[in-house]
Amino acid sequence: MTVLVAFDGSTPSRKAAEHAFATYPDEEIVLLRVAEAASGSTTAGIDLAREYLKDRRDEIAEKGFDEVPEFENPDDVAFRTEVTVGQPAREIVAFAEEHDVDHVILGSHGRSGVSRVLLGSVAERVVRRSPVPVTVVR
Template sequence: MLTSQTGSTRQCRESEAEEILTDVKKVAEQQDANLDAETIVGSSARAIVQYAEEHDIDHIVLGSHGRTGTSRVLLGSVAETVARRAPVPVTIVR
């Protein structure tokens, strides 16, 4: 039963991500901007850095929750990890 719930949760998350990306692409088109987007399953920071390395990305822009102190230490920071490990410049937006 746990496997089916996990699979169902994953499918739900992937569906939500596709919907969000579809909406963002529409906004980009309205602004005459070109947007390529891809959904990747895995560790967020690791997947972002690996994607940048494998796809000739020249700049990464990430949002940040702006956590500080204990919450950042306990939860980690995807943006910070990407900034430290990325082979290209990283802009973090709060």
């Protein structure tokens, strides 16, 4: 079984990782960091945008996951990290589809009302579009 944890360094994503470590210690755990690309015109400069995305992905991959050592992982559960660039909800769902992920775990900031409507909700989009079960950790 492969468990995908959406990770952005925030407190909710750390809680999601800790939940994965505690709940699935013997499974393959993948921490996925999605680096958001800068928005701009989609019609002009497609090649430039592709090059930027590749460079951005490489930059994030080189930095690694500085936050990982701060996780509560008392049993030293093994995990691996992956980096992708794009819109977070889309990238999480696409990664789950393309890599035979069995379960997705992600943190939620718990926004509600107007702030959720204005800001959108990655967790809600992933839950609606994911091909596999999703656990949202608060």
